[in-house]
Amino acid sequence: MTTALLVVAGVLVVALVVAFLLRRRFLLSGLGAVPMWLRPVGSTRWSVGVAWYGGDALLWYRAISLSVRPQQRLCRTELQIAGRRGPGRDDVALPDDAIVLTCETGSGPRELAMDPATVTGFLSWVESAPPVH
DSSP states (O other): OHHHHHHHHHHHHHHHHHHHHHHHHHHHHSTTEEEEEEEETTOOOOEEEEEEEETTEEEEEESSOOOSSOSEEEEGGGOEEEEEEOOOTTOTTSOTTOEEEEEEETTEEEEEEEOHHHHHHHHHHHHTOOOOO
């Protein structure tokens, strides 16, 4: 009986690891998918994830999760870039070459951090939003 429980537990652990890896591969394989860190302004914690931007929204998925739904959805017409900076002393979770963008959104201020190679494409996407009437 104990051996059967250990086998079942082992199979469940392997299934969770496979599901996590498949989810990560799926998220990173899409067009417009980039690694991105997100932090609400005023918070001290960065969350790493994968962002898809295209169409009219940025969809952000937490990296350490099995959820298939985005944890954040930022509408492009409500997204305004308020500032740009490099990582500071409090941003130890970020790579040294990351670019931090301070953004105003419909749901409040956010900070997004990404690789320098990603910033140009992301800013072009934000600036090409249709005008709001």
